[in-house]
Amino acid sequence: MTMGVRNARPPQPTLEMVAAEAGVSRATVSRVVNGSPKVRPEVVVSVTAAIERLNYVPNRAARSLASRQTQSVALVVPEDMTKFFGDPYFAAVVQGITQRLDESDYTLNLLVASTDPRHKTMRYLRAGNVDGALVISHHTGDSFVADLESTMPVVFGGRPTNDSGANNYFVDVDNIAGSMSGVQHLVDIGRRRIGTITGPVDMPAGIDRLTGFRRVLENAGLATDAVEHADFTAAGAAAATRRLLERCPDIDALFVASDLMATGALGVLAEQGRAVPRDIAVVAYDDSPAAISGSIGMTTVSQPSKEMGFAMADLLLRLLADDETVPHRNIMPTSLVLRESA
Amino acid sequence: MTMGVRNARPPQPTLEMVAAEAGVSRATVSRVVNGSPKVRPEVVVSVTAAIERLNYVPNRAARSLASRQTQSVALVVPEDMTKFFGDPYFAAVVQGITQRLDESDYTLNLLVASTDPRHKTMRYLRAGNVDGALVISHHTGDSFVADLESTMPVVFGGRPTNDSGANNYFVDVDNIAGSMSGVQHLVDIGRRRIGTITGPVDMPAGIDRLTGFRRVLENAGLATDAVEHADFTAAGAAAATRRLLERCPDIDALFVASDLMATGALGVLAEQGRAVPRDIAVVAYDDSPAAISGSIGMTTVSQPSKEMGFAMADLLLRLLADDETVPHRNIMPTSLVLRESA
DNA sequence: TTGTATGCGTTATCAA
DNA sequence: TTGATAACGCATACAA
Numbered sequence A, B: 001m002t003m004g005v006r007n008a009r010p011p012q013p014t015l016e017m018v019a020a021e022a023g024v025s026r027a028t029v030s031r032v033v034n035g036s037p038k039v040r041p042e043v044v045v046s047v048t049a050a051i052e053r054l055n056y057v058p059n060r061a062a063r064s065l066a067s068r069q070t071q072s073v074a075l076v077v078p079e080d081m082t083k084f085f086g087d088p089y090f091a092a093v094v095q096g097i098t099q100r101l102d103e104s105d106y107t108l109n110l111l112v113a114s115t116d117p118r119h120k121t122m123r124y125l126r127a128g129n130v131d132g133a134l135v136i137s138h139h140t141g142d143s144f145v146a147d148l149e150s151t152m153p154v155v156f157g158g159r160p161t162n163d164s165g166a167n168n169y170f171v172d173v174d175n176i177a178g179s180m181s182g183v184q185h186l187v188d189i190g191r192r193r194i195g196t197i198t199g200p201v202d203m204p205a206g207i208d209r210l211t212g213f214r215r216v217l218e219n220a221g222l223a224t225d226a227v228e229h230a231d232f233t234a235a236g237a238a239a240a241t242r243r244l245l246e247r248c249p250d251i252d253a254l255f256v257a258s259d260l261m262a263t264g265a266l267g268v269l270a271e272q273g274r275a276v277p278r279d280i281a282v283v284a285y286d287d288s289p290a291a292i293s294g295s296i297g298m299t300t301v302s303q304p305s306k307e308m309g310f311a312m313a314d315l316l317l318r319l320l321a322d323d324e325t326v327p328h329r330n331i332m333p334t335s336l337v338l339r340e341s342a
Numbered sequence C: 001t002t003g004t005a006t007g008c009g010t011t012a013t014c015a016a
Numbered sequence D: 001t002t003g004a005t006a007a008c009g010c011a012t013a014c015a016a
Helices: A015-022 A026-033 A041-054 A060-067 A081-086 A088-102 A117-129 A144-151 A175-188 A204-219 A234-247 A259-271 A305-320 B015-022 B026-033 B041-054 B060-067 B081-086 B088-102 B117-129 B144-151 B175-188 B204-219 B234-247 B259-271 B305-320
Strands: A072-077 A107-112 A132-136 A154-157 A169-173 A194-198 A227-229 A253-256 A281-286 A299-302 A329-332 A335-337 B072-077 B107-112 B132-136 B154-157 B169-173 B194-198 B227-229 B253-256 B281-286 B299-302 B329-332 B335-337
Touching: A015 A026, A015 A041, A026 A041, A060 B060, A060 B117, A072 A088, A072 A117, A072 A305, A081 B088, A088 A107, A088 A132, A088 A259, A088 A305, A088 B081, A107 A117, A117 A144, A117 B060, A132 A144, A132 A305, A144 A154, A154 A305, A169 A175, A169 A305, A175 A194, A175 A204, A175 A253, A175 A281, A175 A299, A175 A335, A194 A204, A194 A234, A194 A259, A204 A227, A227 A234, A234 A253, A234 A259, A253 A259, A259 A281, A305 A329, B015 B026, B015 B041, B026 B041, B072 B088, B072 B117, B072 B305, B088 B107, B088 B132, B088 B259, B088 B305, B107 B117, B117 B144, B132 B144, B132 B305, B144 B154, B154 B305, B169 B175, B169 B305, B175 B194, B175 B204, B175 B253, B175 B281, B175 B299, B175 B335, B194 B204, B194 B234, B194 B259, B204 B227, B227 B234, B234 B253, B234 B259, B253 B259, B259 B281, B305 B329
Parallel strands: A072 A107, A072 A132, A132 A154, A154 A169, A169 A329, A194 A227, A194 A253, A253 A281, A281 A299, B072 B107, B072 B132, B132 B154, B154 B169, B169 B329, B194 B227, B194 B253, B253 B281, B281 B299
Antiparallel strands: A299 A335, B299 B335
């Protein structure tokens, strides 16, 4: 394909041109660009000047081809766009990741795709576009991760589902302990008929938070049947809440596995005239902006989402730098934040 | 930097290896990979088989270096992460873009950065990482766009601020006409003291929607002083609404320049006991999910955000394909959607 | 400290 | 229709 007149643009300057401009060899310019210590200071100055004059920026394809490194990492999110943008949890994680990456000279490639993660995305990844990958929100069915791990260093946000190899790297919270703290609070304030809206049961976060719920109720000798599954969306949670109220109209408390889902649940409770927390106390999970966006502040299990993103990126960067001391798992703390809903 | 044992991975297969496997030359394999018609069918079959066997994926750096194309485009968003993730408008645009890109074999690179758009981001773009760029939410101060346009094809979402060159490409709605339709509705239902919460006045969308507001009120012979500026965030709009109510306690209607901002405004109105729409009628702008997220559905000026994203990507792709028939501007329609708030 | 020469994995130009 | 062979722009081992 030839470039038409329409898109004609002045060609970018190359190392070669800078070398000519500065009267040195390509190798020397390369050294200056890469900050090699063994270049005479005066030469550094003149080469730098030439670079400025020509407004030179190294070509990434060439650099990557020669060095066999791309200086960029991918964030793989096996969800559709709507879900990704809809949940403030993702925003927080991405913020943490970019914050860490901004301190380095790695760039981030965002790969959001549930449609065909194993094909187009995997192709992209395997084409040498990135040096490593971060994976969040992965499901049991996501088999592509195994392939991925054989190709490049991978760090997970949340315990990987295939615990086959215990040698994968991940950052997580103790979701069981976290949800236990939230549900225990409901028990402590005297609630006896406690229900839950869960996350997807093909995700560790969904499973573990449900496990914590059950564990507390069993310890307290309470029924554990008021369970409805949802999908970490507000709409899904609203529907689940309707089902739950239909099936167990006598519940006096609700543990919802994410703040975003809790917004959906609270909407249904309001519409059905159930006062919160009087009639039904609600505890959520995340402590994202969604927890304080509504008219009633949510009591929620706080997890350091942004810090987790930061930690994930940090772990991956250390892996890429062949740091031998990297721990395989980084379990971060949760805490219960009390607001009005419970 | 040498690869440590820890990160050792099997090397990716190359064209060369596939050629050996299939018993042909590199050139032939390349032709098969790129779907050249002049290869014997039987050879295509055997090469394809070899590719499958080796699980070969072309290296993008090498391909890009040789072909001088990257097959990827950037979406540049000169805002901080929080704003980007907070506003459903962006989600819609991105969805439209990816939808169009998914039909092609271009990939998207998301560049969200207000911090240092002219440096790190520009460096990235000029390093030959992408063939073209989409720019949304740009401000008057964003001088980097001029540099960008001299480097690669660029398509804007929203009329560019520097109309210096009338030869740039953009997709937009008629914001003036759009806001006029919304404000006119307030006049039509009998409101006489109408205020507005504007977007940033360094952005075309902010300016134009304010212009529309003024134009309608002037035509109707009404006062145009009830104006407070905000920043397209819910919190900013809430603060602006407080200022406005303080200064003009007598307003009976409010035009808010975005749905997200309207959620903030509605919160303040509720907290101050002003009933909507009885005491104060509210018209917003966007028709994003935010318009129906609250307890009261918003009457809002609907713009086809997703379709605009699609159109932007489409325009850029045609530009990259040297399509000579591409129109410089694509102005899409708005419509007023009536709900409960006005 | 600097320069020369080679290779990275493709595409593209020529011949054959 | 196929195969050598020369770019593409940079990094780097080796020589000087």
